[in-house]
Amino acid sequence: MKIIFTCRFVPLNWLRSSSQSPRRYFSSKELPKFYATPIFYVNSVPHIGHLYTTVYADALHRFTRLCFPNNDVTTTIFSTGTDEHGLKIQKSAQSKNINLNEYCDQISSKFRQLFNDAETSYTHFIRTTDDQHKKVVQNLWKILMDKGFIYKSKYCGYYSVNDETFVPDNLITTNSNGEKISIESGHKLEWYEEENYVFRLSQLQERIIDWIDNHLIMKPENYHQSLKADIRNIKNFKDLSISRSKTRLQWGIEVPGDDTQLIYVWFDALVNYLTVTGYPNKQPVIWPPCHVIGKDIIKFHCIYWPAFLLAAELPLPERIYCHSHWLYDRQKMSKSLGNVVDPFECIEQFTADGIRYFLLKEGTPHSDSNFNLDAVKTCLNAELADTFGNLLNRCTSEKLNPKQSYPFVSLDEIQEYLPESLDTINFIETLSNECFESYLDGNFHIGITNVMQCLRSINGLFNLIQPWKFVQKHPHNDNDNDLNQKRLKCLLFLSLESIRISAILLNPIVPNISKSIFEKLNISQEFCQWKFAKINNSKQQNDNRISSKKLIIFSKLT
Ligand code: MSP
Numbered sequence: 001m002k003i004i005f006t007c008r009f010v011p012l013n014w015l016r017s018s019s020q021s022p023r024r025y026f027s028s029k030e031l032p033k034f035y036a037t038p039i040f041y042v043n044s045v046p047h048i049g050h051l052y053t054t055v056y057a058d059a060l061h062r063f064t065r066l067c068f069p070n071n072d073v074t075t076t077i078f079s080t081g082t083d084e085h086g087l088k089i090q091k092s093a094q095s096k097n098i099n100l101n102e103y104c105d106q107i108s109s110k111f112r113q114l115f116n117d118a119e120t121s122y123t124h125f126i127r128t129t130d131d132q133h134k135k136v137v138q139n140l141w142k143i144l145m146d147k148g149f150i151y152k153s154k155y156c157g158y159y160s161v162n163d164e165t166f167v168p169d170n171l172i173t174t175n176s177n178g179e180k181i182s183i184e185s186g187h188k189l190e191w192y193e194e195e196n197y198v199f200r201l202s203q204l205q206e207r208i209i210d211w212i213d214n215h216l217i218m219k220p221e222n223y224h225q226s227l228k229a230d231i232r233n234i235k236n237f238k239d240l241s242i243s244r245s246k247t248r249l250q251w252g253i254e255v256p257g258d259d260t261q262l263i264y265v266w267f268d269a270l271v272n273y274l275t276v277t278g279y280p281n282k283q284p285v286i287w288p289p290c291h292v293i294g295k296d297i298i299k300f301h302c303i304y305w306p307a308f309l310l311a312a313e314l315p316l317p318e319r320i321y322c323h324s325h326w327l328y329d330r331q332k333m334s335k336s337l338g339n340v341v342d343p344f345e346c347i348e349q350f351t352a353d354g355i356r357y358f359l360l361k362e363g364t365p366h367s368d369s370n371f372n373l374d375a376v377k378t379c380l381n382a383e384l385a386d387t388f389g390n391l392l393n394r395c396t397s398e399k400l401n402p403k404q405s406y407p408f409v410s411l412d413e414i415q416e417y418l419p420e421s422l423d424t425i426n427f428i429e430t431l432s433n434e435c436f437e438s439y440l441d442g443n444f445h446i447g448i449t450n451v452m453q454c455l456r457s458i459n460g461l462f463n464l465i466q467p468w469k470f471v472q473k474h475p476h477n478d479n480d481n482d483l484n485q486k487r488l489k490c491l492l493f494l495s496l497e498s499i500r501i502s503a504i505l506l507n508p509i510v511p512n513i514s515k516s517i518f519e520k521l522n523i524s525q526e527f528c529q530w531k532f533a534k535i536n537n538s539k540q541q542n543d544n545r546i547s548s549k550k551l552i553i554f555s556k557l558t
Helices: 048-067 087-096 100-117 131-146 201-214 221-233 265-270 295-311 343-350 352-362 373-396 411-417 419-440 444-465 478-505 511-520
Strands: 034-036 077-083 124-127 150-160 165-167 172-174 180-182 190-199 217-219 243-245 258-263 290-294 319-323 326-328 369-371
Touching: 034 048, 048 077, 048 100, 048 290, 048 319, 048 326, 048 343, 048 352, 048 419, 077 100, 077 265, 087 100, 100 124, 100 343, 131 150, 131 258, 131 265, 131 295, 190 243, 190 258, 190 295, 201 221, 201 295, 217 221, 221 295, 258 265, 265 295, 290 295, 295 319, 343 352, 343 373, 352 373, 352 444, 352 511, 369 373, 373 444, 373 478, 373 511, 411 419, 411 478, 419 444, 419 478, 444 478, 478 511
Parallel strands: 034 077, 034 290, 077 124, 217 319, 290 319, 326 369
Antiparallel strands: 150 165, 150 190, 172 180, 243 258
């Protein structure tokens, strides 16, 4: 993927041609049209880590729509949903003495509710217990069977119910009680020995390695590098057991033509990405998906999934975003430690935009991040309430802006009357390209930091210029008064422009705030598009009036 960017600081004379289409910097064709989150296990209610995965994918999806000409919403898919079969869910429902269907309904609806409350823009919510999905899974099974990729054999090994996977010998250790434990997840293992259907993963080893090395774009780079290294360390891929005997597992999709076996839950779950496209009735029009996954499920998405697709002769994913995990007070979140953060409470306390902002600003995809309620408060107060909110209050106050106008000022005028702003202007002009690059890499934290820096820089101009002093007119010096009014007009223009541009660039992060800013500035939502995130690019040529309705971007948390 080749994207051309300008250097960080553009000369001011370049700005004169900034009405040229921003398409010269990137093409929306390069952005994926299908984003998919993993589907979530319904063995327990959602926590903040689950919300992060979905909000992260949502930001990518919203970013893509913002870059499409006219925000074309009809041509994208954003899928999420729940993974409802398998031993883990079966055991969980049994331990609570609840009917499995009811149990899945209850928890699945909590995930859906959460993703609605968090303003995620998903287009499909899939459940693996949906009849249509079951048909697609069985259909793909038959295709792979017909192509000779599935055979029956005795299979044995240590199995982690929690991770729903067999664990190879080199990743097993023994704890102080003599129990076998997975080194990667720390979960207990059980010895399994049974007759299963097995998938010929070994046959696809070279093609999978070639895809990982030469075709896959995986972000961030550290996960791609460690995947490449890990895969080189596996001498021979072992064939994969893809069914379980009904004596052990009763909750799953039946193997076609064999009522003694159920399909392995990861085979079932991964196929959800095909189900949402309408496959096999329709060949997927929008394909392949761009995956957003947590670091714990790389093996399933980067080895098993491409293997199933290769066997079915379907195109492989081109792009995968992987993210690290949220810790609570630097510890892994777990029910047993009682430190699991409830995302519903977070939305209640911080608003949907507030928690989205914190997760995407403070979450670093390449390394684990720490969740702490005080940190959320400090971040939101400093950035959304103070930096962003104060700037809006300043330039829309009755005192500094008695006409309540969004003035139009040419860049020549700014150069003449507000020369101290030129560095800031250069910064704003490169902001959308910088943000584009960061967002495309999945580094929302970098893009947001740049936007905040721009807003802080404008706040800095206010402190430097002190326009509140201009409001008291010099009794005998009309020249000074005139100059001050021109300087004030330039400052208001630049402030409102930077607020408008920030509302576009932060739209994938805080969609409600973005929308309310456009309303406050009295600009139609159709101008909330990436290509308009440049100074003087809102098609406005005259002074406009802003809305008189008071807007508080974010109410300070006490
Ligand atoms: N059901 C499988 C996925 C099947 S996709 C074909 C699964 N489900 S899960 O509910 O355990 O995890 C779903 C997502 O939540 C994963 O991407 C996982 O990494 C993410 N997270 C779980 N805990 C997390 C944190 N503490 N922090 C960030 N993300 C976390 O795996």
